[in-house]
Each structure stands twice: as structure tokens, then as C-alpha cells.
Amino acid sequence: MLDQETIAAALAELDQPAYRTRQVYEAVTRGLVTSFDDITTLPRDLRRSLAERLSPLTLTDVETRAVPDGTARKTLFATTDGHPVEAVLMQVSGRATVCVSTQVGCAVGCAFCASGRLGLRRDLRAEEIVDQVLHFARVLRADGRGRHVTNVVFMGMGEPFHAYDQTLRACRLLNDPHGFGLAARAISVSTAGVVPGIDRFAAESLQLNLAVSLHAATDDLRDELVPLNRTYPLGAVFSACERYVRRTRRKVLFEYVVLRGVNDTPAQAAALAQRLRRPLYHLNLIAYNETGGRFSRPAPGEVEGLRRRLEKAGVSVTVRTSPGGEIEAACGQLALRRDAGC
Ligand code: SF4
Numbered sequence: 001m002l003d004q005e006t007i008a009a010a011l012a013e014l015d016q017p018a019y020r021t022r023q024v025y026e027a028v029t030r031g032l033v034t035s036f037d038d039i040t041t042l043p044r045d046l047r048r049s050l051a052e053r054l055s056p057l058t059l060t061d062v063e064t065r066a067v068p069d070g071t072a073r074k075t076l077f078a079t080t081d082g083h084p085v086e087a088v089l090m091q092v093s094g095r096a097t098v099c100v101s102t103q104v105g106c107a108v109g110c111a112f113c114a115s116g117r118l119g120l121r122r123d124l125r126a127e128e129i130v131d132q133v134l135h136f137a138r139v140l141r142a143d144g145r146g147r148h149v150t151n152v153v154f155m156g157m158g159e160p161f162h163a164y165d166q167t168l169r170a171c172r173l174l175n176d177p178h179g180f181g182l183a184a185r186a187i188s189v190s191t192a193g194v195v196p197g198i199d200r201f202a203a204e205s206l207q208l209n210l211a212v213s214l215h216a217a218t219d220d221l222r223d224e225l226v227p228l229n230r231t232y233p234l235g236a237v238f239s240a241c242e243r244y245v246r247r248t249r250r251k252v253l254f255e256y257v258v259l260r261g262v263n264d265t266p267a268q269a270a271a272l273a274q275r276l277r278r279p280l281y282h283l284n285l286i287a288y289n290e291t292g293g294r295f296s297r298p299a300p301g302e303v304e305g306l307r308r309r310l311e312k313a314g315v316s317v318t319v320r321t322s323p324g325g326e327i328e329a330a331c332g333q334l335a336l337r338r339d340a341g342c
Pocket of ligand 1: 106108109110113115116117156157159160185192213
């Protein structure tokens with residue numbers, strides 16, 4: 001993906017008129033071209049000169065796995081410097097949602113998360129984040145059924161607020177009405193609870209959605225499951241969420257990966273209800289997808305039982321089905337089986 005400034009700089013070197021910038025930018029973000037050769041409205045010489053200076057792509061797709069019913073598709077990409085990146089397209093209930101990664105690996109190290117086991121290698125650039133979305137936009141277009149990307153969630157590999165500037169830049173590029181044009185309300189950014197990030201996010205002018213990966217309702221358990229909790233304990237995270245709601249009047253979505261016998265106990269449910277019984281708070285329960293670690297997946301009836309108990313206690317709560325478990329494309333499963341590009 002190329003932003004307008006980069007395109008304008010290259011075109012200025014080539015003494016091209018200003019309108020060419022818009023032409024190339026629209027071809028990349030709306031026309032979804034992967035090569036300047038495909039921009040047939042440009043003179044052939046100019047296409048060649050641009051290709052000598054720039055590439056519309058920052059990622060190469062290496063491998064794709066899809067579930068047979070087409071509800072989930074995971075692609076492994078390689079960055080130009082050889083790092084592996086994964087993203088997922090989920091097609092459920094008429095929506096086509098792309099889950100993007102913001103970092104190669106992750107420094108947070110959640111106990112149940114496959115990505116966290118990698119450690120952090122580097123942040124992704126905004127262009128690399130947006131390219132994950134453009135890739136799936138091309139896949140949908142090639143499908144020929146008139147579908148397009150309806151939502152983007154920043155819930156793949158990485159902690160988006162540890163890569164705050166590039167994450168927000170990616171949101172703005174996706175939202176740009178002259179470019180990809182995705183509504184800000186269709187974009188959700190998920191944090192494990194980086195308090196300064198939540199405060200910064202509350203002050204942004206875009207109407208983006210905030211999600212918080214909670215996974216435990218008491219500090220002792222959350223310290224163990226989400227080590228970031230030792231830096232930003234639950235009290236601090238919820239104070240930041242309150243400030244966010246006061247300032248934006250927008251909902252906060254809490255994500256809770258249910259680990260059988262660990263965070264679905266009556267005590268955790270009671271603590272959860274205590275914290276989440278608030279207007280504009282909504283909880284999503286997601287059954288853990290086993291990745292070979294020490295945790296196990298609850299039975300569907302157990303997740304439903306937890307949902308009912310929380311609802312009875314006054315919490316706005318749903319169970320989110322997470323398609324793609326069998327291709328390791330579900331929550332907490334974006335980890336790389338091998339290094340791409342090596
Ligand atoms: S769940 Fe999210 S924040 Fe936690 S280690 Fe995995 S990618 Fe990082």
C-alpha cells in the first residue's frame with residue numbers, strides 16, 4: 001500500500017502534474033492494483049518509471065489456509081525484510097471482517113496466546129497493516145459475488161497500542177474517503193489494557209471502536225493470564241475505560257477468552273459482573289481454541305451457562321463464535337508455524 005505523500009514525492013521527481021497522485025492513489029486503494037502496469041490510464045513510460053521507484057505492495061502472500069465452508073481464511077505474508085505476518089478473513093452473518101496484525105510477535109505474552117510465545121520482533125508499518133486488508137479485499141473481489149470488506153478488527157498478532165502511531169495511521173488510511181473509504185465505526189482496535197493508549201484513543205477525532213481483552217476479573221488471575229496487568233492493573237484499566245466512555249459516549253467492548261476451569265468459575269463470574277454492570281459496556285465470551293498449551297476449551301453448554309449467569313447479574317453479554325479454529329485462525333491462535341521468506 002502506498003500513501004499519497006509517497007506517491008506525490010515519486011511523481012514530483014518525475015515532473016508529473018499533481019492530479020496523477022490522486023489517480024495512482026485511487027488505483028492502489030480502490031482499484032486494488034498490485035502492479036503499476038495495471039494502471040492503464042497512465043502512460044506506459046510513467047508506469048515503468050514508477051515501478052523503478054516504488055511498489056504498491058509491502059507484503060507477499062506466502063500461504064493460505066481456508067475452512068471448507070468458506071467462513072474463515074488465514075493468510076501468512078512475508079514483509080519485504082522477511083518477517084512473517086498473519087491475517088484472517090472471517091465471513092459470518094453477512095459480514096466480511098478482516099482481523100489484522102499490528103506487530104510481528106507480541107511483547108505482552110498472554111499465557112494462552114500462541115502469538116505471545118514468539119516475543120516481539122518488530123512493529124508493523126501502517127502500510128503493512130493496510131495491505132493485509134487490501135489483500136482480502138482482492139480475494140473477495142475475485143470471488144465474484146459482489147462482497148467487500150465490511151469490518152476491520154485490530155485483534156491479530158501484537159498489541160496495537162504498543163504500536164500506537166502506526167495503528168492510528170492505518171485506521172486513518174482505511175477510513176480515508178479518497179482511498180479505501182471504510183467507515184470508522186466499522187474499525188475496532190483491541191488492547192490488552194495499555195492505559196496511556198486508551199486515554200490517547202479517547203482523544204482521537206475518529207469514531208473508532210475500542211475493545212479491551214480482559215480474560216480475568218481479578219488481579220491475581222489476570223497477572224497470570226495477561227502479564228501486562230502487573231503494569232496496568234484492573235483498577236487502572238477500568239478507570240481509563242470510564243474516562244473513555246465519559247469523553248466519547250461510545251461503547252467499550254470487552255473480550256473474554258473462556259478457559260475451562262480457570263476464568264469461568266463462579267468467583268470470576270461474580271467479579272466480572274461487579275465490574276461490567278455498566279451502561280455502554282458489553283462483554284463477548286469466546287471459547288478458547290486449544291493450541292497445544294496447558295489450557296482447555298470449555299464445552300458449548302459451559303460457555304452458555306456462564307453467559308446466562310452474567311446476564312442474570314445485569315451484564316450485557318453475548319457468546320461470539322470464532323470461525324476458523326481448525327485452521328488456527330481464531331482468537332489467540334495467530335502464531336507462525338515457520339518463518340516466512342526464509
Ligand atoms: S492475546 Fe494479544 S496481547 Fe496477548 S500475547 Fe496475544 S497478541 Fe499479545
